[in-house]
Amino acid sequence: MARNPERRTALVDAAIDVLAHEGARGLTFRAVDARAGVPVGTSSNYFASRDDLFMQAGSRINHRMTPDAARVEHAMRPEPSRELVTSLMRWLVQRMPDDRTGYLAMLELRLEATRRPALRARLTETVRAEFDQNRSLYQDADLPSDADTFLVLHLAMTGLLLEHLTLPDMLSDTTLDRLVDLVVTGVVPDHRA
Structure with missing residues (x-):
């Protein structure tokens, strides 16, 4: 090699x-x-x-999509609140289109993983590790939620990104920021309540 x-x-x-x-x-x-x-x-x-x-592409996509640690630290500086969660989710949906190619390639890899058990195992391991890391970051930041709230937020944002990056005209009657606001408001409890 x-x-x-x-x-x-x-x-x-x-x-x-x-x-x-x-x-x-x-x-x-x-x-x-x-x-x-x-x-x-x-x-x-x-x-x-x-x-x-396929395996190398999956690893590289994960690397490309992982934000710089210093930027994450900076993004997490405000006080824990639903507003901070909204800000973080807006940052997420702004970052993904910056590497639209990587995101679409990851979707292709996920589909291919349904036919390749070794790829499915590797992607499951990688995606689960990232999910666990993000959940820990979220919980360690004392953001308003519990494990179920984080899970629903994760799934909602994954669906939002899928729609936005594959069929952007489907949701063209509203802005991404408004969609993020709707998701966060519907899922994350208000810390003042």
């Missing part, structure tokens, strides 16, 4: 682009090479199999 880490990252990013634009069936070594602008056969020198390419 080739050992140039910058080239490997570029190839995985190209694989993510292919997933987002052509779907899982379009993810071939040849398609990755073409998207990366490298000679045919290059990606097969970096990845043992197509399954390996």
